[in-house]
Amino acid sequence: MTESSDPPLVLIHRPPSLTFMDETLSREFRTLITDTSSESLPSFLSRHASSARAFVVVGRLPVTEELLSHLPSLQILVCTSVGIDHIDLAACKRRDLVITNAGNAFSDDVADCAVGLLLSVLRRIPAADRYVRSGNWAKFGDFQLGSKVCSKKVFVVVTGKIGSFVAKRLESFGCIISYNSRSQKQSSSYRYYPDILSLAADNDVLVLCCSLTDETHHIVNREVMESLGKDGVIVNVGRGGLIDEKEMVKCLVEGVIGGAGLDVFENEPAVPEELFGLDNVVLSPHLAVATSGSLDNVAEIGLANLRAFFSNRPLLSPVQLD
Amino acid sequence: MESIGVLMMCPMSSYLENELEKRFNLLRFWTCPEKSVFLESHRNSIRAVVGNASAGADAQLINDLPKLEIVSSFSVGLDKIDLGKCKEKGIRVTNTPDVLTEDVADLAIGLILALLRRLCECDRYVRSGKWKQGDFQLTTKFSGKSVGIIGLGRIGTAIAKRAQAFSCPINYYSRTVKPDVAYKYYPTVVDLAQNSDILVVACPLTDQTRHIVDRQVMDALGAKGVLINIGRGPHVDEQELVKALTEGRLGGAALDVFEHEPHVPEELFGLENVVLLPHVGSGTVETRNAMADLVVRNLEAHFSGKSLLTPVV
Numbered sequence: 015m016t017e018s019s020d021p022p023l024v025l026i027h028r029p030p031s032l033t034f035m036d037e038t039l040s041r042e043f044r045t046l047i048t049d050t051s052s053e054s055l056p057s058f059l060s061r062h063a064s065s066a067r068a069f070v071v072v073g074r075l076p077v078t079e080e081l082l083s084h085l086p087s088l089q090i091l092v093c094t095s096v097g098i099d100h101i102d103l104a105a106c107k108r109r110d111l112v113i114t115n116a117g118n119a120f121s122d123d124v125a126d127c128a129v130g131l132l133l134s135v136l137r138r139i140p141a142a143d144r145y146v147r148s149g150n151w152a153k154f155g156d157f158q159l160g161s162k163v164c165s166k167k168v169f170v171v172v173t174g175k176i177g178s179f180v181a182k183r184l185e186s187f188g189c190i191i192s193y194n195s196r197s198q199k200q201s202s203s204y205r206y207y208p209d210i211l212s213l214a215a216d217n218d219v220l221v222l223c224c225s226l227t228d229e230t231h232h233i234v235n236r237e238v239m240e241s242l243g244k245d246g247v248i249v250n251v252g253r254g255g256l257i258d259e260k261e262m263v264k265c266l267v268e269g270v271i272g273g274a275g276l277d278v279f280e281n282e283p284a285v286p287e288e289l290f291g292l293d294n295v296v297l298s299p300h301l302a303v304a305t306s307g308s309l310d311n312v313a314e315i316g317l318a319n320l321r322a323f324f325s326n327r328p329l330l331s332p333v334q335l336d
Numbered sequence: 337m338e339s340i341g342v343l344m345m346c347p348m349s350s351y352l353e354n355e356l357e358k359r360f361n362l363l364r365f366w367t368c369p370e371k372s373v374f375l376e377s378h379r380n381s382i383r384a385v386v387g388n389a390s391a392g393a394d395a396q397l398i399n400d401l402p403k404l405e406i407v408s409s410f411s412v413g414l415d416k417i418d419l420g421k422c423k424e425k426g427i428r429v430t431n432t433p434d435v436l437t438e439d440v441a442d443l444a445i446g447l448i449l450a451l452l453r454r455l456c457e458c459d460r461y462v463r464s465g466k467w468k469q470g471d472f473q474l475t476t477k478f479s480g481k482s483v484g485i486i487g488l489g490r491i492g493t494a495i496a497k498r499a500q501a502f503s504c505p506i507n508y509y510s511r512t513v514k515p516d517v518a519y520k521y522y523p524t525v526v527d528l529a530q531n532s533d534i535l536v537v538a539c540p541l542t543d544q545t546r547h548i549v550d551r552q553v554m555d556a557l558g559a560k561g562v563l564i565n566i567g568r569g570p571h572v573d574e575q576e577l578v579k580a581l582t583e584g585r586l587g588g589a590a591l592d593v594f595e596h597e598p599h600v601p602e603e604l605f606g607l608e609n610v611v612l613l614p615h616v617g618s619g620t621v622e623t624r625n626a627m628a629d630l631v632v633r634n635l636e637a638h639f640s641g642k643s644l645l646t647p648v649v
Binding site for chain 2: 031122123125126127129130131133134136137138139140142143144145146147149151152155156157159160161162163164182183185186187188282283284285289290296297298299301304305306307308309
């Protein structure tokens with residue numbers, strides 16, 4: 015730690031239910047949890063947190079320029095998520111703040127979730143489970159057939175490490191994997207496509223696990239879904255805004271695409287009700303990261319980033335701001 | 337071959353029905369009201385039986401059909417066929433191995449993920465509109481959990497290969513140690529259950545493997561362990577399973593097969609820690625058609641005097 019004997023102050027901003035950072039951080043730092051029960055957040059921050067250099071943002075609470083203006087001493091923003099589209103990055107850049115994210119803490123769990131959703135859609139697992147629980151198997155006989163996983167061509171849209179985790183898993187199922195990268199790498203054994211329309215036309219499944227930026231907003235639009243085709247499946251464990259949700263609902267209802275496994279939605283927790291009656295979709299409440307094991311991981315990574323920051327060592331999972 | 341009577345025991349694939357009808361005199365057993373009268377009147381023309389995992393050829397049927405030459409099963413498991421009787425009478429038996437291996441292994445991993453990550457429950461949660469009232473509970477990680485496989489045959493090996501891609505340590509039980517695999521062998525199913533987070537049944541059903549997962553095995557697996565059955569229902573003592581689940585002695589179960597399917601114990605319907613599927617291990621369009629082709633090609637080979645493609649007896 016730095017000069018004083020007092021541990022440094024770390025401000026924690028979190029929803030009431032997400033307490034998983036509290037204990038880990040309070041072991042090494044003076045922690046202050048934002049409390050808006052009796053006063054507004056700006057007034058709380060101005061009164062208690064003007065000296066705070068470190069700000070931990072748990073979950074997906076928005077961080078605006080206005081909010082940051084109440085934290086004049088701030089130097090580092092520690093996020094517990096991988097995607098940081100809830101943060102005003104331009105404002106952070108102007109203030110010269112450094113940001114860390116969850117790094118690889120969730121990669122296994124997100125990749126598992128992507129594969130789970132893919133298998134669930136192709137093999138109709140939740141729909142088949144509903145069929146049995148409602149007693150329909152005994153009444154009406156065999157359930158409709160699913161679609162084979164082996165030899166499906168899967169394209170993984172990635173920005174981080176998760177893509178290679180998904181690829182490694184799906185290869186063991188005999189899927190034929192390709193994914194995007196900024197440039198075509200010589201060493202990569204996966205197929206390269208220069209644009210999203212040609213890759214959609216040539217693949218059976220799109221797995222989205224990239225972050226949401228201006229560039230990737232609605233990266234899957236109507237045109238892409240038409241290219242993917244009537245047997246095509248989309249799995250989204252990235253952010254809802256990656257897909258034009260209104261058009262996706264239409265495409266699913268009209269049979270333009272074959273199915274979807276969705277962990278994220280554009281206006282969550284609101285989910286388009288047209289999806290509720292469809293058997294070719296599997297819906298999940300933004301849980302790709304939410305296993306008990308991964309929350310321990312993320313608390314450890316947050317702690318390690320703060321330790322590094324306060325002792326002027328390199329951060330573990332800094333986010334590069336363009 | 338149009339005069340050869342082929343008795344199909346139950347509906348299993350409309351594609352298979354069409355293909356058989358093109359070549360043989362197809363008789364649909366499930367459509368006739370008086371089974372004994374039907375068998376009596378066709379006893380001299382039926383030379384082949386096509387069965388599956390729910391209906392095959394038992395001793396009674398074999399006795400009723402004196403001209404029976406071959407039983408071609410639309411399944412890999414042969415537990416509905418009296419193999420001893422077939423051998424005794426010189427009746428050939430074929431199944432559909434290999435073509436369904438990948439599908440069953442895929443489904444086993446799908447069941448593990450659906451169970452641990454609560455995918456069916458999550459889907460119900462979102463569809464019922466409950467998400468707006470608050471977040472769903474945390475779920476359980478799959479990657480890195482130890483997987484114990486009962487029966488390291490074609491399907492068991494395919495499951496192991498997939499689970500390894502999730503960084504899972506693999507354990508197995510089989511009658512004998514497999515010298516050429518690196519997975520950890522346990523000489524009893526109880527030992528295997530004790531040392532695994534996830535126990536997967538992937539062996540054939542025989543007299544020796546009936547109820548291979550009994551109360552003792554379930555207790556060894558424990559309140560944090562989960563059971564996956566993609567084999568046959570009678571591998572698991574179902575009454576004990578229902579008790580273990582409702583009493584919290586077993587962490588969860590994902591089942592594609594049941595002892596008295598299509599009847600499923602209703603006590604399971606309300607449980608969140610189970611996934612229940614209607615025996616769809618090989619249930620993809622691609623695989624069912626490949627299985628149907630194999631049934632047809634075995635029958636064609638037999639009746640034209642060529643060697644069978646996938647003979648068992």
